[in-house]
Amino acid sequence: MNIIEVKNIWKVFDNEGTRTEALRGVSLSIKKGEFVAIMGSSGAGKSTLLQILGLLDNHTDGTYYFNGKDIGSFNQEEIAKFRNAKVGFIFQAFNLLPHESVLENVKLPLMYSNIPESEWDKRAKDAVISVGLEHRINHQAVQLSGGEKQRVAIARALVNSPEVIFADEPTGNLDSKSGQSVIEIIQRLNLELGHTIILITHETYTAKYAERIIRLHDGQVDCDEKVSDRNTVKNSCFVK
Numbered sequence: 264m265n266i267i268e269v270k271n272i273w274k275v276f277d278n279e280g281t282r283t284e285a286l287r288g289v290s291l292s293i294k295k296g297e298f299v300a301i302m303g304s305s306g307a308g309k310s311t312l313l314q315i316l317g318l319l320d321n322h323t324d325g326t327y328y329f330n331g332k333d334i335g336s337f338n339q340e341e342i343a344k345f346r347n348a349k350v351g352f353i354f355q356a357f358n359l360l361p362h363e364s365v366l367e368n369v370k371l372p373l374m375y376s377n378i379p380e381s382e383w384d385k386r387a388k389d390a391v392i393s394v395g396l397e398h399r400i401n402h403q404a405v406q407l408s409g410g411e412k413q414r415v416a417i418a419r420a421l422v423n424s425p426e427v428i429f430a431d432e433p434t435g436n437l438d439s440k441s442g443q444s445v446i447e448i449i450q451r452l453n454l455e456l457g458h459t460i461i462l463i464t465h466e467t468y469t470a471k472y473a474e475r476i477i478r479l480h481d482g483q484v485d486c487d488e489k490v491s492d493r494n495t496v497k498n499s500c501f502v503k
Contacts, residue, residue, distance in 0.1 A: 265328075266426060266459055267293040267316060272325035274311050274482075285311040286322070287482040295426070298453040298460040300473035302500065307479040309463050310431065316461060317429045318346040330426070347375045351420030353449070355432040357412040359404040359419075365391060366400050369418045376423055390418035394448055410441030417448055427459045428452065434469055446472050467501050476500035 274286040286308050293299055303309045314320035315327065318334065327334040329349065337345065351372075359368045369387040378386065391400050394414040404412060413433060420428050430449055434442030450472045452458045464470050471490065478486040478500040486500035 264295050265292040266295040266330055267291075267461075268328040269316070269322075270326045272312075272315065272327065273323045274308075274315060274320075275323045285482055286315070288325070289479075289482070289484055290325075291477060291484060291487065293459065293461065295459055296453070296457050297475060298450065298462070298473045299475045299477060300462045300464055300470035301477045301479065302464060302470055303479035304465070308482040309465075309479055311482075312479065313429055313431055313461070313463050317350055317352060318342050343375075347372060348377075348423060349426045351423065351425035351428040353413070353416050353420050353428065353430040353433045355435040357404075357409075357416050357436075359412055359415060361405040362403050364401050364403055365396060365407070365415050365418075368404055368415055369422055371419060372423050378423070386422050387418075390422045391415075393421060394418045408441070409437050410444055413437060413441070413445045414448065417445070417452075421452070421458075425458070427461060429461050429463070431463045432465070433462070434464075434466065442469070470501070 270290050272286055272289040273284065276283040276285060289312060301309055301312060315322050329345070334342065366384070366387050369390050370383050373383045373386060388397070388400065391397055394417050396411060396414050396418065399407060399411060404415060407415065433449065434445055437445060446469050449460060449462070453460045460473070462469065462473055470476055473490060475489050476486070477484060488500050
C-alpha cells in the first residue's frame with residue numbers, strides 16, 4: 264500500500280519576475296513501512312521536495328496523495344491538523360527550545376493534537392525512553408551534547424505516533440560516532456516499529472541504512488533503486 268504518491272509535481276518560485284523551477288515533474292510513490300533516502304547535490308531539489316511531502320509547503324502543479332487523500336483539496340487549517348497528526352520531523356539544527364527540559368521539548372507536538380492532556384507526560388516519557396535518554400529527561404536542552412539533542416528531536420518526532428517520519432540531514436551537525444548512533448536509532452524505528460522513514464541526505468554512509476535510494480538532479484528524479492547490499496553499498500544512485 265502506498266502511503267505517499269505524487270504525480271508530476273512542480274514547484275516554481277517567482278521572485279520579482281525571476282522564475283525558478285525547483286521541482287520539474289517529480290513522480291514517485293512510497294509504500295507504508297519503507298525506509299527511503301532522497302539524495303542529490305546542493306540545489307537538486309531535496310529540501311523543496313521534503314517541504315512539500317512533509318506538508319510544510321504547497322506544490323505549484325501536480326497531485327499529491329497521502330494515504331489516498333488528495334492533499335490539494337485541503338485548506339491550510341486542514342493541512343496543519345493533518346500534518347501534526349500524521350507526520351514527524353527530525354531536522355539538522357534540532358530546533359529545540361534551549362531552556363526547556365527534554366520532557367517539555369518532547370511534549371510540544373502534543374499541545375496541538377487531539378490527545379488528552381492527561382496522557383501527555385506518559386507519551387513523552389515513553390518517547391524519551393525509546394531513544395535511551397531517560398536519565399536526561401529533566402535536563403535543559405542547552406545542557407545536552409549534539410547527539411543527545413538529536414535523540415530528543417527523534418523522541419519529539421515520535422510522540423504523536425506519526426505515520427511518516429521525515430529526517431532532514433539528521434547527522435549533518437554531528438561527529439561520526441554520534442551520527443552513526445542517530446541513524447541506527449532511525450533505522451530501528453523502521454525495522455522494529457514499522458515507521459515509514461524519508462531521509463534527506465547527501466552522505467552515502469547515512470543513505471546506506473535505507474532500503475531504497477531516490478536521487479534528484481535539477482529538480483527531477485534521475486535514479487530510483489533498491490539498495491542491493493547495505494554492507495558494500497552497491498547502488499547506481501550513489502554514482503553521479
